[in-house]
Amino acid sequence: MMRNILFIVSYDGSKYHGWQVQKNALAVQEVFQQAMGRVLGSTPDLKACSRTDTGVHARQFCISVHIERDIPLERLTAAMNHFLPPDIAVLSCREVPMEFHARYSCRGKEYVYQIWNTQVRNPFLNGYALHYWYPMNLEKLNRAAAHYVGAHDFTSFCTLDLRDRGDMVRTVTKAELSRSGDMVTFTVAADGFLYNMVRIMVGTLLRVAQGKFEPEQIPQILECCDRNAAGPTAPACGLYLNRVFYDEGVMG
Structure with a gap:
């Protein structure tokens, strides 16, 4: 059977x-x-x-x-x-x-990206969090991340390769940063994600942290649908698929 x-x-x-x-x-x-x-x-x-x-x-x-x-x-x-x-x-x-x-x-997924935000690296987090030693203003970064929420064309936040582009619109339901000690965590949930989307979101937020972008520029970056307008692709080491969402009852 x-x-x-x-x-x-x-x-x-x-x-x-x-x-x-x-x-x-x-x-x-x-x-x-x-x-x-x-x-x-x-x-x-x-x-x-x-x-x-x-x-x-x-x-x-x-x-x-x-x-x-x-x-x-x-x-x-x-x-x-x-x-x-x-x-x-x-x-x-x-x-x-x-x-x-x-x-x-699948109805959606949640990713987290971990950033070890202090001057001294942690050898036990090598390969499991991005070591970023410059100051991070979470109030400012959360203002920027809030612009990710909603249904948008995320072409600017996708690495374009030989894959069929298809529909580039995704609906983000959560995008926020939190701190616990020296660990900063970016949490983002959506109905789906494009290739490298979360890592480019993080790279763009780090540009905000550096003062190279202002939070209010995020909508403009989304609207231009140009990968070159967004920040770099953050390293893979800090990224985790955290949760997968299905209809009620499937996961128990």
Whole structure:
């Protein structure tokens, strides 16, 4: 009997070239498929909620898989974790309706970007937060971030490559910065994200911190739909896929 299983996964992306299988580099998907092959004896087609890029981490990443094996969910979680490396873990798994798709059923995502904001670097945060030692005025930065909220064409905040551009409008529901000690966290939620969108948002906010942009310039940057108008792409190390949103009841 075919079942649709939703895996909720967490991983440290430091050693991986993103989620999606690459020809000449190790990706999280490849490692997950190998573990699944050892547990199930075959490798079913994986449906992932997103594609994270090289060096990006995930605190909550969702994968849906159709399987025929009648393995109890608790045993399936334990078996996967037995074969996965220490930097990838299945947090839980559950049965979902057959029509559920980890990507197409997704209602939105939340990312966080961590900035270690003090003069002295923290060696334990190397690869897990951007070290930025200049002052950050959070009141000013939150005024800038507030302009991200709403439905906008985010072409200025997207790295354009060979991918089909499609619809560049995304609806941001939350964009704010907070501080805990020396750690500044940018949290942003939306119905979807473009390629490098969050990292360019962060790079633009750092330009505001440096006085190179004013908060009131963000709407103008959005309206011109020009990647060259926004700030640089912040490094991947501070970025985490934090939460994935589905219809009520799916995540338990």
